[in-house]
Amino acid sequence: MPACTRSFFIAIPLGFLMALGVFMGLVYRQLGAPTNYSYWCSEVYRRKHEIADRTPSPKLVLLGGSSSFFGIKAANLERELSIPTLNAGTHAGLGIAYILERGKQFLQPGDTVLLVPEFELLFAGETNRQIWASSMYVDYVLARDPAYYRALPLLAQLEIAFMTSFKRLNQGLASRKNPEHPNPIEGFSAYDPSLVDSHGDMTGHLAQRRPDSCPVRDQGICTPLIYGLPQDSPGFPLLAPFCHWAAQNHIRVLATFPNAAHQPGYDAPAAFAFEKQMSDLYSSLGVPVIGRLHDALLPPSDFFDSNYHLTDEASVRRTSRLAQQLKPWFAPPPPSKP
Numbered sequence: 001m002p003a004c005t006r007s008f009f010i011a012i013p014l015g016f017l018m019a020l021g022v023f024m025g026l027v028y029r030q031l032g033a034p035t036n037y038s039y040w041c042s043e044v045y046r047r048k049h050e051i052a053d054r055t056p057s058p059k060l061v062l063l064g065g066s067s068s069f070f071g072i073k074a075a076n077l078e079r080e081l082s083i084p085t086l087n088a089g090t091h092a093g094l095g096i097a098y099i100l101e102r103g104k105q106f107l108q109p110g111d112t113v114l115l116v117p118e119f120e121l122l123f124a125g126e127t128n129r130q131i132w133a134s135s136m137y138v139d140y141v142l143a144r145d146p147a148y149y150r151a152l153p154l155l156a157q158l159e160i161a162f163m164t165s166f167k168r169l170n171q172g173l174a175s176r177k178n179p180e181h182p183n184p185i186e187g188f189s190a191y192d193p194s195l196v197d198s199h200g201d202m203t204g205h206l207a208q209r210r211p212d213s214c215p216v217r218d219q220g221i222c223t224p225l226i227y228g229l230p231q232d233s234p235g236f237p238l239l240a241p242f243c244h245w246a247a248q249n250h251i252r253v254l255a256t257f258p259n260a261a262h263q264p265g266y267d268a269p270a271a272f273a274f275e276k277q278m279s280d281l282y283s284s285l286g287v288p289v290i291g292r293l294h295d296a297l298l299p300p301s302d303f304f305d306s307n308y309h310l311t312d313e314a315s316v317r318r319t320s321r322l323a324q325q326l327k328p329w330f331a332p333p334p335p336s337k338p
Contacts, residue, residue, distance in 0.1 A: 023161065024157075024158075024161060026169060026173065027142070027161045027164065027169065029173060029176065030142065030169065030172030030173045030175070030176050031142055031146035031149060031150075031172075032143065032144075032146040033143060033172045033173070033175035033176040033179065033180075034143055034144070034175060034179050034180055035139055035143045035171060035172065035175055035180050036180050036181075036182055036183055037135075037136065037139045037140075037143075038136075038139050038140040038143040038144050039182040040191055040193060041090060041091050041094070041136070041140050041144070042140070042143075042144040043182075043193035044069075044090055044091075044193050044196060045090060045102070045144075047193060047196045047200070048086065048087075048088055048090075048106070048196070048200045049105065049106070051086055051198060051199065051200050052086055052088070052105075052106045055084045055086050056084055057084075057108040057109070057110050057111050058083065058084075058108075058110035058111055058112070059083060059084040059085060059086060059108075059111050059112075060074075060077060060078075060081065060083050060084070060085040060086070060111070060112045060113075060114060060330075061085075061086050061088050061103070061106050061107055061111055061112070061113045061114070062074060062077075062085070062086070062087045062088055062089055062113075062114050062116060062200075063088050063089065063099065063100070063103040063106075063113050063114065063115055063116065064089045064092070064099065064115065064116030064117050064118065064121075064258060065089060065090065065091055065092025065093075065094075065099065065116075065117070065118045065121065065258075065308070066089060066090070066091055066092060066202075066306070066308060066309060067089070067092070067116060067118050067258035067259050067260070067308040067309070068087060068089030068116040068258065069087060069089030069090060069091075069200075069201075069202050070089075070202050070205060070304065070306075070308070070309040070310055070315065071258070071259040071308070071309065071310040071314075071315045071318060072087060072089070072116065072201075072259075072315060072318065072319050072322065073087075073199075073201050073315055073316055073319040074086055074087035074199035074200055074201050075197065075198070075199040075201055076316060076319045076320065076323065077319060077322070077323055077326070078199065080319075080320070080323035080324075080326075080327070081323060081326060081327065081330045082330070083112075083330055085199060086106060086199060086200050087199055087200035087201045088103055088106045088200060089116065089200075090102075091136070092117075092118040092120065092121055092308070093133075093134050093136045093137055094136075094137055094140065095121070095124050095126075095129075095132065095133060095137060096117055096121040096122065096124055096125070096235045096238050096239075097125065097126050097238050098137075098141070098145075098148070099117070099121070100238060100239075100242040101148070102145075102148075103242075104242075104245065107246070107249070107251050108251075109249055109250040109251065110250060110251075111251050111252070112251070112252040112253075112254060112329070112330075113246065113251060113252070113253055113254070114254045114255065114256060114290070114326075115239075115253065115254070115255040115256075115287070116255070116256055116257075116258050117235075117258065118258050118308060119222045119223075119224040119225065119229075119258065119260070120132070120222070120223070120224065121235055122224070122229055122233055122235035122236060122278075123224065123229055123230075123233045123234075123235055124234070124235050125233070125234020125235045125236075125237065125238055126156065126234065126238070127234045128234055129156075129159055129160070129163075130159070130163070133160075133163065135165075135168070138160055138163050138164055138168070139168060141160065142160070142164065142168075142172060143172065143175075188204065188209060190202075190204065190205045190209075190304065190305060190309075192204070201315075203312060204312065205304045205305075205309065205310075205311055205312050206311060206312050206313065207304075207311040207312070207313050207314075209304075210304050210305070210311055211304075211305055214305050214306075216305075216306055216307060217261060217300065217303050217304070217305055217306050217307050217309075218261075218300055218307075220261065220306065220307030220308075221263060221265070221307075222260050222266075222307070224274055225260070225263075225265070225266045225270070225271045225274055226265050226266075226268075226270060226271075227270065228270055228273060228274050228277060229274065229277060236281060239281070239282075239285060239287075240285055243285045243286065243287060247286075253285075253286075253287045254287065254288055254289075254290055254326075254329065255282050255287050255288070255289050255290065256289065256290040256291050256296070256322065256325075257275075257278070257289075257291065257292070257293050257295065257296040258296060258308065259296045259298060259308060259310050259315075259318060260296060260297055260298075260307055260308060261297075261298065261299070261300040261302075261303045261307035261308075262297040262298060262299060262300065263300075266294075266297055271293065272293075274293070275292065275293040278293075288329075290322070290325050290326055290329075291321075291322065291325045295321060295322075295325075296318070298310065298314065298318065302314035302317075
């Protein structure tokens, strides 16, 4: 083989590796540079960590996406159960792996965590990130949690880097020099972080402010309730190490079903089979399930702007029913016999 041909074939992989090195260098250069898009999740987490810091243990912590953030009132549970309660729900778009890992930071020995993962989260694992991870996930991890990104396996770092658009990369590099500041909120916004109350609950999404038309709320479908989940769904295995970590740290784990807008298809046998599938999964992990699936499937008129976001008023009613189901788990021990 002529020397020039050998050089050509050697130059191709070397050139690719050099280009990859430059690209990853730029990705690392902009890690931690704040962006407007990531501000909401970042500010919500900041507020909830502040609340956690001043909430004594033992406490109850709600862990999930926005279904629990918008749909369960930690303040009401605290009053009903007589235990300090924190709503640590944020955004399902961050994925189950991140929500569970970040959730550990809210928990202390003696606490109880109530898992409330959206149904789709159990389909979303680390091995199918390209399918479920939105631009919000990529933007948030790069902008607000560089330590989490650096701790990921190299292949996962590369995958997230390749999911980063050049526009987002340039935005991060620019924000490294001149940090982006959040846009001011004018009037009412259901996503105003200042509406997070002293228990981590979202407030302000009143029924009177409910949008008249909202396709994602009125026609949104939870596909697992129609088709079920494959037994090899990559979200499942992520629950086991979290439960193992909780056991090692003397943290009790409970689970319940997330609130979702009821659709006629959810009354079919597939939905009941899904409920059993979920109950069996949690049972295999030693996690009790609180309530039944249809306790959380509520009329679409109870939802604000998503098939997972209850109105403020409906969340109070939902929490009252959940509190009754949780009471046996927080009843004081019987007095010891003399």
